[in-house]
Amino acid sequence: MSLFLAFLLVASLGLIAPVQALAVTSAEKQAEADDIMRSIDSLQTQLNEANAEFERATQEYETAKAAAEDAADRVQAAKERIAELQERLGDRAASMYKTGGSMSFIDVLLGASSFEELVTSWDAFEKITSQDAELVQESKDVKAEAEAAEQEYNEQKAKAAEEVEKAEAAQREIESTKASMEEELTRVNEEVVALQAKEEEERIAAEEAERRAEEARRLAETTVVPGTGGGGGSTNTGTSGGDGSANTAGWVNPCPSYYGVTNEFAWAGAWDGNYHNGIDLGAASGADILAAGPGTVTYVGWYGTGGNAVIVSHGNGVRTIYMHMSAQAATVGQQVSAGDLIGYVGSTGYSTGPHLHFQIEINGTPVNPRNYFSF
Template sequence: MTKRRGLIALLLTTVLLAGSVIPLQAGELEDAIKEQRDLQKKGEQARNQLNNLTYSADKLQNQIKNLATQITVASNSLNEKQIAYNQAVEAVNQSEQELKQREEDLAKRQEVLRNRVKEIYQIGQVSYLEILFEAENLSDFITRLEYFNRLVDNDQKILADISLEKARIEEETKVLQAHRDEAAKLKAEAEQAKKELDAKKKEHQAALDSNKKAQNDIFEQIAQMEADSNAIAEKIRKLTSNSGVVHGTISTYPLPGYYEISSAYGWRIHPITKQKSLHTGVDLPAPTGTKVLAAGNGEVIMAGWYGAYGNAVIVDHGGGYTTLYGHNSKLAAKVGDMVQAGDLISYVGSTGWSTGPHLHFEVRINGETTDPMQFFR
């Protein structure tokens, strides 16, 4: 956007000076000049609007870029929390299954023990004498009794172990469930954070779209101003075509030693409106303060601030030929001066809508633009 803002300087070039303004007649000519000035004011208003809109667009684009980065981070965080939550749920499920298995084991062992105790109890009811009488001898009796006692003791130990294991698993399950619940909470927070960021990005994008639409509306206004300016230029051309100034040839290069052309004459895609438009002159970069010379003999018909051109000079060479020198830092000629080719008329600058120190040089024939460089080949 910064480059785009820099190119705004070129925005109303064709709008402001589509024709030479030559105050040779009163009445209609003055009206035409006034119309040009009105267009300049409208152009400056459009420039201010564009500056504000592009500044806002820059901010919105940066905000959207930052939000996109935040959304990426939030998405990654949400994915991590989703994975952690899934793992916590799986761990709880496994622990609950293990706890259920321990409960089943305990129930089975308890049933076995109940049956065994019941048998021993029933034997005890008959009395140990029956065991003695059934035993083949005392040793057999003692063996039987010891077997029953050890069996019960072993079952009780197994029950105690299972109970301890069950208690341990229950505690672990509670811890895992707490972790699962915490993971669910963090996942919900991450989902909400991403949802809010998505909503903000959507709002900012809608604002940016509205901004772009407003810029396009201004571009349409500029296109209409350009059409109006072309009509005024045609009127001025007719009013000034009978200039009495003696025709002098255009043969002196206005900026000796500086032959680089940063923007040539001709049709191009306008950097602001994105429409095909004519660059009405050539831009010649040079340091601020560089001397600007008259391209031929003639009369200075305009010297002063001229809209997008900033400090500008227009020289009428007669026979319908005029030259324009724009964006000067200061002027060395005034309206009514008769100049010779090579005379100093101004100094290079960057006034008006300019991206840097340079001379905007135009040549018009009967108000129509032509390539200035053809006169120096």
């Protein structure tokens, strides 16, 4: 095995080291979100009950308040009736007893034309005074009853007001707790989405690492080291040069309308602290992205931080990757020629603006596109 292939195999195998497990998985975080949703549902049930209790207490308060006001009106009416009757009795007493108690009898006697009339007048006088006295007593009894009712209803009103206050406090507490739980649910749901994205990214990275390792193993198994005999060894033809480089004769610029290179290959383009496996071509959103060379479309879909992407295999271990598309215009299995439309410039995935991340790989190892294009 050549030193180059040995190095490639070791490097590729290193890429498939187990991905460190997340401290919390998206499934566990989703379970946490489900628990919070159940708690919110329970709180909503309690809030409905608290609202009903508030309505009941409020109704009782209004009923007791109206009853107390009615009793107060009856107390006032009784007081006024008592005052009126007492005034009438006072006026009669003053007119009948100006000169003493005997004047009442003399007045009745002098005013009567016969004994029968005298008796009748005297009985009528006694009945009038008796009726007034009874009315006074009745008014006093009504006043006492109304005052007792007023006190009772005021006590009921005070109790109902206290229940209204308690029900209102329960409402506020439940609503506050529910609002906090809803905020927590929003936060946890955001974490679920972030964890799902990270897990998908790690899955894609693991699959890509496994694919690269498999290609390296297959290449190592089929390559005959020069001088060891066999069927004359393998030769690099077509799109791969004899030194392991890509033969890009006839290839085209994958983004003809680009306005400049916004990020270089390797550490020169590592603005975010990560090794940059391609070159970024700044272009307007929606600009055409073309297949750089002839080949077969082997992948169309979401590529983790690369966003919408298309991968074209050109044979002999050479492939190109086009990332951050706003939309793809190719299908898996499609045969393309150099210059065929395969997508449009965008800013999907981990991107700070519209551009094409163009990547060339040889046997799974990224190489600098500037070695083959004059950007």
